[in-house]
Amino acid sequence: MSEIELKDNADQPILDVPAIKTFTDHHSAPHGYKRWLFSTNHKDIGSLYLWFSLTMFFIGGAMAMIIRAELFQPGLQLIEPNFFNQMTTSHGLIMVFGAVMPAFVGLANWMLPLMIGAPDMALPRMNNWSFWILPFAFSLLLLSLFTEGGGPNFGWTFYPPLSTQFSPDSTAMFVFSVHLMGISSIMGAINVIVTILNMRAPGMTLMKMPMFVWTWLITAFLLIAVMPVLAGAVTMILTDKYFGTSFFDAAGGGDPVLFQHIFWFFGHPEVYIMILPSFGIISAIIPTFARKQLFGYHSMVYATASIAILSFTVWAHHMFTVGLPLAAELFFMYCTMLISVPTGVKIFNWVSTLWRGSITFEVPMLFSLAFIVLFTIGGFSGLMLAITPADFQYHDTYFVVAHFHYVLVTGAVFSIMAAAYYWLPKWTGYMFNENLGKWHFWCSLISVNILFFPMHFLGLAGMPRRIPDYALQFADINKIVSIGGFMFGLSQLIFVAVVIMAVRGGKKAPAKPWEGAEGLEWTVPSPAPYHTFDTPPEVK
Amino acid sequence: MTTPKIKKHLRILLFSAAGMFGFGFALVPLYDVFCDITGLNGKDYSRTESSTLTSTVDESRTVKVEFVTYLNKQLPWQFKPEIKSIELHPGERYQVSFVASNQSDQDTFGRAVPSISPGYGAQYLVKTECFCFQEQMLAANEEAMMPLIFYIDPNIPADISTLTLAYTLFKNEPTEVAMR
Numbered sequence: 001m002s003e004i005e006l007k008d009n010a011d012q013p014i015l016d017v018p019a020i021k022t023f024t025d026h027h028s029a030p031h032g033y034k035r036w037l038f039s040t041n042h043k044d045i046g047s048l049y050l051w052f053s054l055t056m057f058f059i060g061g062a063m064a065m066i067i068r069a070e071l072f073q074p075g076l077q078l079i080e081p082n083f084f085n086q087m088t089t090s091h092g093l094i095m096v097f098g099a100v101m102p103a104f105v106g107l108a109n110w111m112l113p114l115m116i117g118a119p120d121m122a123l124p125r126m127n128n129w130s131f132w133i134l135p136f137a138f139s140l141l142l143l144s145l146f147t148e149g150g151g152p153n154f155g156w157t158f159y160p161p162l163s164t165q166f167s168p169d170s171t172a173m174f175v176f177s178v179h180l181m182g183i184s185s186i187m188g189a190i191n192v193i194v195t196i197l198n199m200r201a202p203g204m205t206l207m208k209m210p211m212f213v214w215t216w217l218i219t220a221f222l223l224i225a226v227m228p229v230l231a232g233a234v235t236m237i238l239t240d241k242y243f244g245t246s247f248f249d250a251a252g253g254g255d256p257v258l259f260q261h262i263f264w265f266f267g268h269p270e271v272y273i274m275i276l277p278s279f280g281i282i283s284a285i286i287p288t289f290a291r292k293q294l295f296g297y298h299s300m301v302y303a304t305a306s307i308a309i310l311s312f313t314v315w316a317h318h319m320f321t322v323g324l325p326l327a328a329e330l331f332f333m334y335c336t337m338l339i340s341v342p343t344g345v346k347i348f349n350w351v352s353t354l355w356r357g358s359i360t361f362e363v364p365m366l367f368s369l370a371f372i373v374l375f376t377i378g379g380f381s382g383l384m385l386a387i388t389p390a391d392f393q394y395h396d397t398y399f400v401v402a403h404f405h406y407v408l409v410t411g412a413v414f415s416i417m418a419a420a421y422y423w424l425p426k427w428t429g430y431m432f433n434e435n436l437g438k439w440h441f442w443c444s445l446i447s448v449n450i451l452f453f454p455m456h457f458l459g460l461a462g463m464p465r466r467i468p469d470y471a472l473q474f475a476d477i478n479k480i481v482s483i484g485g486f487m488f489g490l491s492q493l494i495f496v497a498v499v500i501m502a503v504r505g506g507k508k509a510p511a512k513p514w515e516g517a518e519g520l521e522w523t524v525p526s527p528a529p530y531h532t533f534d535t536p537p538e539v540k
Numbered sequence: 541m542t543t544p545k546i547k548k549h550l551r552i553l554l555f556s557a558a559g560m561f562g563f564g565f566a567l568v569p570l571y572d573v574f575c576d577i578t579g580l581n582g583k584d585y586s587r588t589e590s591s592t593l594t595s596t597v598d599e600s601r602t603v604k605v606e607f608v609t610y611l612n613k614q615l616p617w618q619f620k621p622e623i624k625s626i627e628l629h630p631g632e633r634y635q636v637s638f639v640a641s642n643q644s645d646q647d648t649f650g651r652a653v654p655s656i657s658p659g660y661g662a663q664y665l666v667k668t669e670c671f672c673f674q675e676q677m678l679a680a681n682e683e684a685m686m687p688l689i690f691y692i693d694p695n696i697p698a699d700i701s702t703l704t705l706a707y708t709l710f711k712n713e714p715t716e717v718a719m720r
Contacts, residue, residue: 123550189553190557193553194550194553198543224553224556225556228558228559228560228564229563229564231561232564236565251612251712258568261567262567325660
């Protein structure tokens with residue numbers, strides 16, 4: 001990256017606008033609600049995505065609080081079992097499709113054009129559309145909770161016959177909302193690919209792109225490959241339930257196990273969709289605060305591509321217990337374990353980047369370091385789950401819940417937090433309150449481990465997931481887990497405070513607020529003007 | 541800004557997304573073909589035309605065949621095998637009957653869907669005649685014997701000592717054409 005030299009673009013007239021508070025005072029920017037509704041500006045749409053994601057994070061989080069409140073004690077105290085099932089289902093759907101994925105698309109919208117020196121995304125009007133579909137998708141999903149018979153209660157994986165014969169009448173609303181989410185993601189992914197392939201500044205070859213751009217490019221290909229398969233799966237559920245087809249109904253010659261194959265053919269690449277952009281974020285932040293170049297850039301790119309390709313060959317490890325033949329169990333076990341090789345390459349590269357660096361511990365760095373440690377714990381429990389015979393014990397227990405929350409909360413969500421702190425000065429033009437940021441970090445770090453670490457023990461002791469009540473011997477640990485859950489939930493309010501304070505004012509941020517940061521995004525002033533790189537910078 | 545190259549990429553990617561949507565549906569027949577070829581999943585791709593019929597009975601060993609029945613709760617029938625299990629020499633023909641009775645006051649159609657475990661043993665259970673080949677109708681409160689004639693292929697691997705044949709009986713709408 002150090003060989004990149006940037007053309008001085010301070011002579012552009014746009015940059016002469018004095019002391020920009022928001023972007024609205026640029027002459028061509030529309031005002032009021034129309035600015036947001038009709039926006040084709042990648043920065044506005046990026047902000048919309050990020051705010052949307054934060055809202056969904058709190059709605060999904062509130063559902064998690066309801067779940068943990070019910071599980072605080074054995075027995076049924078607060079809610080009906082059917083409502084509990086709706087909470088687990090909606091929590092999963094909202095966090096996956098409403099919080100994590102839109103956050104990454106938001107980061108992509110904001111940062112990709114700035115990182116590759118493009119004036120905007122390649123398809124700005126499609127960009128607007130792909131965002132504005134999302135509020136409708138999630139309104140549909142959330143409204144289904146208020147229909148007679150309730151919302152989706154069959155788990156976010158919607159296995160038939162739970163989602164066909166035994167599902168509530170509102171299942172059609174669930175299906176259409178997943179369709180909309182899928183269309184939005186596919187359009188977002190197409191935009192990312194077209195932008196990266198066509199809009200890079202002169203001189204920025206593929207192997208000079210920042211890692212975040214690389215990881216998003218590969219993620220976008222994964223999205224285009226698997227989101228349509230998910231759309232197909234929900235369509236089959238729809239016709240099975242309402243139109244008398246028998247894709248998954250044995251009575252008509254179908255097979256419910258087929259659903260699991262189709263779903264996890266989507267589902268496994270999906271988990272990499274939710275973690276590859278994180279790898280890109282961490283690969284941007286670690287070198288900045290270690291003040292060293294990223295160790296092993298090329299191997300990082302190849303590792304990301306290998307993970308993406310391998311992710312299509314491991315789906316059946318989610319269904320080891322359905323009665324697969326021995327050969328298939330072994331194949332999927334070995335392929336799953338093989339994925340830990342490129343993932344290990346990444347972890348070692350980050351650690352090598354840190355080695356003998358001049359490390360400082362600003363908030364984005366704290367989250368990134370926590371990511372490396374805690375994501376690795378999630379990776380190790382994943383390896384344990386990959387062992388077929390062991391999985392027969394762990395399957396559908398809290399061990400699985402602990403595993404995927406370590407990779408998704410302390411993995412994906414922590415990286416999104418890190419990214420938000422890292423680029424917040426670029427977005428708002430103000431430094432955030434470091435002190436509060438550190439409070440947010442330490443509260444989150446401690447509570448998230450109280451929340452998720454004991455779940456491993458619950459799972460090994462045999463507590464099944466997705467149940468509103470449990471045997472008495474699990475009572476103490478569940479109480480600890482619930483307390484951790486409430487603490488983690490409350491800690492996130494600090495994050496909202498930090499973000500709102502940074503939007504409203506504070507210490508002015510320079511163009512490059514982090515001493516060791518490199519990349520084109522730090523060559524534009526903070527806050528980034530409404531239009532950037534009208535003339536492309538030259539990268540040598 | 542929308543150059544021809546961008547339009548080209550857009551077309552390719554939209555086409556790929558549509559293609560993957562189709563691929564999701566293509567997985568349905570592909571799955572059946574895959575299970576048929578590999579004999580996985582305990583699906584019983586009934587080998588009624590039997591070229592191995594001439595093969596001799598293997599007196600040196602026996603294989604236990606267990607009969608299990610399930611009823612879909614929408615079907616108001618009772619459905620039981622006459623015997624729970626039988627020890628057979630491979631190659632030996634056997635006829636077993638299942639007793640089905642309609643408990644309701646309406647004529648009902650049922651269809652039996654077989655499953656054999658272990659899955660890789662499914663291809664060695666050869667049915668020459670089975671009530672599961674057709675849809676069955678029972679008049680109100682009628683009781684009927686449903687016959688199954690089968691034998692075990694003598695090529696059955698030595699490590700299979702028990703085959704479990706499970707029938708799940710589902711309600712069929714009379715207008716519906718049986719799928720298989």
